[in-house]
Amino acid sequence: LGVIGGNGWLAGALLRPAIVEGVISPARLVISSRSGTGGLESWPAVRHLTDNEILADEADIVMVSVRPAQLAEIELDLDDRLLISVMAGVDTDHLADRFGTERIIRAMPNACAEQRLSFTPWYATDDATDEDIDFAERLFSASGTPHAVTEETELDYFTALTGGGPAFPALFADSMIRHAIEAGVDPETADTAVRQLFLGAAMLMAESPDTPADIVETFMEYRGTTAAGLSAMLDSDVTGAVFDGLSAAHRKARDGG
Structure with a gap:
């Protein structure tokens, strides 16, 4: 496996779990980068290059x-080898023209890959072999949950929905932290409280048979303090803000990132 841009945070977040899980042998991994090692110092057998052609x-x-x-700076003929792209907004037609291969798998991991919690949608061209698909499944399973899509255009939507990883939840969390500080809670305590809240909420939603909508309705039925807060947020059209944000991100991904 050769990884162009192997010193980047995303490549490292994918490669480290894959090495630990035995999907990739360090001795059979080559990365090219302008500088750095991508956090792979623990595996000295990994080769580091600065020349993409080699x-x-x-x-x-x-x-x-x-x-x-940066894609414009890379000119290679991959001669019908498997190409895996984790770039947003670059479709397989463009990749095929640029790299001379029809065996392509496009994927959209996110920043949670390092914690092995990325939701990673991926799309394979018709020329990708069963072995290609098996490798991609094992690679992305090491860093989270892979999900095959049948239409490439779905990747643009998932780029918007899950590609940002923690970014959208972090925006909500930051608002809660700032409100707590304004209410008189010291910043460190506010930060700790909200981080723990989001950790617990994520685990509950992941493990509960109830849908998120069910959970909201359960709290609304209590007609207590949480219901009062939820009602105010809904009256302020928090749902509309979320829809607007996802629509904007989707348009950006659809227009080429």
Whole structure:
């Protein structure tokens, strides 16, 4: 496996769990980057290069993990090898034209990959083999939950919905922390309280058979303090704000990131 942009945070977040789980052998991993090691110092057998052409010559599988704007700097002929892309907004037609291969898997992991909690939707072209798909499943399973999609356009939506990882929940959490501080809670306590709240809420929703809507309705039925807060948020159209934000992110992803 050769990884272009292997020193980046996303590549490292995917590779470290994959090495630990035995999906990738360090001795068979080559990364190219302008600087750094991508947090792979614990595995000295990993090779580090600065030349993408040398990497491509030696790799059976090439993963591209760079910003979409940097793609113009990469010119390689992968000669029908498997290409895995974790770039937002770059479709398989563009990748095929640029790299000379139709064996392509596009995926959209997020920043929770390091904690092995990424939801990773992925799409495979018709030319991707069963072995290609098996490798991708094992690679992305090491860092979370992979999910195959049948239409490539679905990746644009998931880029908006889950691609940001903790970003949207973090915005809500920050608002709660700032409100607590304004109410007189010291900043450190406010931060600790809200982080623990979100951790507990995430685990509850992950393990509960109830849907998030069911959970909201349960608290509304109590007609207590939480119901008062929920009612005020709904009256302020918090749902509309969420819809507007996701729609804006979806448009950005659909227009090429």
